[in-house]
Amino acid sequence: MSQSLRLALLQMQIEAGNVEANYAKLESMLEEAASGEKKPDVILFPEMWNTGYALTEIERIADRQGERTKALLSAFAKKHGVHIIGGSVAELREDGKVYNTIYAFDREGKVVSDYSKIHLFRLMEEEKYLAAGDKPGKLELEGAGAGMMICYDIRFPELARKLALEGAKLLFVPAEWPNPRLHHWRTLLTARAIENQMFVVACNRTGTSGDTSFFGHSLVLDPWGETIAEAGEEETIVYADIDLSLVDAVRTKIPVFEDRRPSVYGS
Numbered sequence: 001m002s003q004s005l006r007l008a009l010l011q012m013q014i015e016a017g018n019v020e021a022n023y024a025k026l027e028s029m030l031e032e033a034a035s036g037e038k039k040p041d042v043i044l045f046p047e048m049w050n051t052g053y054a055l056t057e058i059e060r061i062a063d064r065q066g067e068r069t070k071a072l073l074s075a076f077a078k079k080h081g082v083h084i085i086g087g088s089v090a091e092l093r094e095d096g097k098v099y100n101t102i103y104a105f106d107r108e109g110k111v112v113s114d115y116s117k118i119h120l121f122r123l124m125e126e127e128k129y130l131a132a133g134d135k136p137g138k139l140e141l142e143g144a145g146a147g148m149m150i151c152y153d154i155r156f157p158e159l160a161r162k163l164a165l166e167g168a169k170l171l172f173v174p175a176e177w178p179n180p181r182l183h184h185w186r187t188l189l190t191a192r193a194i195e196n197q198m199f200v201v202a203c204n205r206t207g208t209s210g211d212t213s214f215f216g217h218s219l220v221l222d223p224w225g226e227t228i229a230e231a232g233e234e235e236t237i238v239y240a241d242i243d244l245s246l247v248d249a250v251r252t253k254i255p256v257f258e259d260r261r262p263s264v265y266g267s
């Protein structure tokens, strides 16, 4: 039985530190995605879309308890009857720390899951300004298991494997993945799709921030690792139709999960 979903990935430019511009940009791209002819079932956007990597001022500009983000995205999801994997936002919690957090909403606008980035990227000094999450990101989407990881997390295959073992058939990945590592981006995402035999839906930002430029190339991969959709470098909305029943077909044809030998190499 087919289980079709139409995805929309908002590959947006983000202005570091300009929170108002980023909310305005997101709202206009959301409206465009939901009001066009290709009505999506799920919308995903990039990592830290509310603030960008304005890390030195992150405590001041992060969303307090995610209130503004949750109000906006919940109302939007409900109005348009669409699932939202809310990219990620800089979120200031009551413990005074800033987390890099995804909120996921169902078609009624309810927050059904959240995930805070586990692996902080030291090359961009994230560990100096952000606190790390400590639980994997999981949700149910139209009856299917799904996982969430953020950007640098995709370098850790054990996390994607854990999500797959716990039922994920698709993996959502918001990112701010910069030049020059397009080869790593494509290769790591493709490996996560092939080894776990699941869909990988990855939304990167585009544009520049100081000296850093971002290449976009948001990507939707099927459980064979084949590309269903891939953006260029421009700001755009990427649409992709997927059929989740392909996951079971691939796992039956090459039964990787039955052939695993965790007694030899651990989980």
Ligand SMILES: O=C(O)CCC(=O)C(=O)O
Pocket: 121, 124, 150, 151, 152, 153, 155, 176, 177, 178, 181, 184
């Ligand atoms: O791992 C990489 O090369 C990029 C990761 C990154 O930019 C991030 O996690 O923000």
